[in-house]
Amino acid sequence: MVVVAMNVIRIHYMKRYGKRHHKEKEIAPVREKRLTQMMFVVMAIPGVLWLFTPWLSFGQFALPDGVRIAGFAVGVCGMWWFYRIHRTLGDNWSPVLEIRTEHTLIVSGPYKRVRHPMYSDMILWMVSFVLITANWFYAATLCIGLAILFAVRIPDEEKLMTERFGEQYTAYMKRTKRLIPYVY
């Protein structure tokens, strides 16, 4: 259910993105596309296998029902955040790294304390999926996938934003963290 809701939000913004798409600058579009595909592979495929086949049963570990229900609650919060972040970014959102002709820098709402709240939200989904599925193999694919995404994309994204917004972005970097408020 959480996954369906996330996809509904994303499809809505993908449609909007398709309609109002005026790129000014794009970074490594092919690599970016591969990253998006990789995220789909590490999230969707093990998820579907876990739901519909016994193949991942070797990775199950014991978790009390209460913890799994809490995992579901985390997922619902993550979904709500996902919607809020998309709404805040509006037309600045893009599935791959790019700057648009009418790009504005968002520094408030979910962007007030961290520069990449959408990526932080993905950590929340990961926690949620791991608690719900209680499967270490799924946990491992998600962890590796997110680590690769963050390591490759965040430095380039910050470079792109600094080139476009200069002083405004460096000042924003000084007063914010990357993913976790006050920590990192």
Ligand code: SAH
């Ligand atoms: N990294 C952000 C945004 C992901 S969407 C997050 O985790 O929330 C990716 C696009 O958002 C990039 O192409 C970039 O141009 C744009 N972007 C990133 N930070 C932004 C900001 N503070 N204001 C406006 N656009 C931003």
